[in-house]
Amino acid sequence: MDPTLLKEREAFKKRALAQPAVEKKRKAEDKSSGHKFKKRSKPTPKPKDEPAVSHFNYKSSAGSSQYKFGVLAKIVKHMKVRHQRGDTYPLTIDEILDETAQLDVGHKLKLWLTTEALANNPKIEVLDGNTYAFKPKYNITTRKSLIKLLNKHDQRGLGGILFEDVEESLPHVEKALKLLGDQIIIITRPIDKKKVLYYNDKSYLFTVDEDFQKLWRSVPVDGTDERKIEEYLEKQGISSMQDVGGKTVIAQKRKKGGSRKKGNFKKLNDHLEGILQDYSQP
Numbered sequence: 001m002d003p004t005l006l007k008e009r010e011a012f013k014k015r016a017l018a019q020p021a022v023e024k025k026r027k028a029e030d031k032s033s034g035h036k037f038k039k040r041s042k043p044t045p046k047p048k049d050e051p052a053v054s055h056f057n058y059k060s061s062a063g064s065s066q067y068k069f070g071v072l073a074k075i076v077k078h079m080k081v082r083h084q085r086g087d088t089y090p091l092t093i094d095e096i097l098d099e100t101a102q103l104d105v106g107h108k109l110k111l112w113l114t115t116e117a118l119a120n121n122p123k124i125e126v127l128d129g130n131t132y133a134f135k136p137k138y139n140i141t142t143r144k145s146l147i148k149l150l151n152k153h154d155q156r157g158l159g160g161i162l163f164e165d166v167e168e169s170l171p172h173v174e175k176a177l178k179l180l181g182d183q184i185i186i187i188t189r190p191i192d193k194k195k196v197l198y199y200n201d202k203s204y205l206f207t208v209d210e211d212f213q214k215l216w217r218s219v220p221v222d223g224t225d226e227r228k229i230e231e232y233l234e235k236q237g238i239s240s241m242q243d244v245g246g247k248t249v250i251a252q253k254r255k256k257g258g259s260r261k262k263g264n265f266k267k268l269n270d271h272l273e274g275i276l277q278d279y280s281q282p
Contacts, residue, residue: 068109072117074100076124076134083134086171088141090131093118136169143176147183150199160187163195 078100079091093114097103105113118124118132125135138161140146146166153161163186167173177184185198221229233239 068112068117071102071105071109072113072121074102075113075118076121079124079132079134080168083136084167084171084173088133088171090125090127090133092131096132137165138169140166140170142170143180146170146176147180147199150184150197151201154199154201160196160198163197166197 075096078096082099091099093110094103097105097110114130119126123135125133127133138149140149150161153159170176177186183200185200187196187198188194189196
């Protein structure tokens with residue numbers, strides 16, 4: 001090889017090494033190998049474990065007192081309604097739960113109903129140890145038994161019977177009252193607007209002679225005080241009823257306050273006596 005060419009070649013290498021150069025090899029490699037290496041995708045986060053669905057049945061829980069007494073109230077109400085429509089035969093606990101659509105109650109609640117709740121309820125009567133019936137206030141099932149009960153109350157001086165108690169005890173009470181007619185007197189109490197049934201004793205219905213009526217009406221009692229009437233009856237040997245009306249409260253008169261005594265006040269302008277003049281008079 002020509003020695004001049006070798007010298008030029010060595011000189012060229014030296015110049016090339018002395019000249020700084022930017023390395024773009026990495027970028028070129030990335031472009032060339034882009035189809036080979038793919039970007040790693042971010043790992044998809046795993047869904048958190050969902051809280052396990054509780055299969056706790058509050059109906060079967062013995063600690064839910066509100067639910068327990070709700071079941072009991074529904075049973076008592078149902079037994080009352082069926083008694084009022086004439087279904088007075090007893091039922092077992094399973095039949096009661098079936099008619100009230102409460103067959104999903106737990107064993108503990110069922111045991112509580114049979115041993116405590118229904119057995120101690122004043123409106124439920126236990127028959128034969130395992131059957132239950134509604135227990136009304138009065139044992140009346142017919143119109144005749146109602147008349148007999150009202151007559152007994154009247155003879156003993158007990159007065160009437162509340163309509164709501166009769167409605168609870170006698171099936172189809174509205175129909176029975178219509179058939180009884182004037183044998184019963186119904187009065188509405190002004191205090192609470194409740195209806196009261198009384199026996200209409202027709203033996204008290206008699207005509208009073210007009211002479212007695214005139215004598216009764218001729219006695220003037222309009223302006224007479226009750227105390228004077230009582231004194232007059234005592235003089236005639238007739239005792240009057242005691243503690244019938246409310247006691248009259250005598251209003252106490254308020255004591256008038258005494259006149260205040262004038263206090264002796266010291267004069268603070270004694271040193272000006274003889275100097276001050278009164279200009280009030282013209």
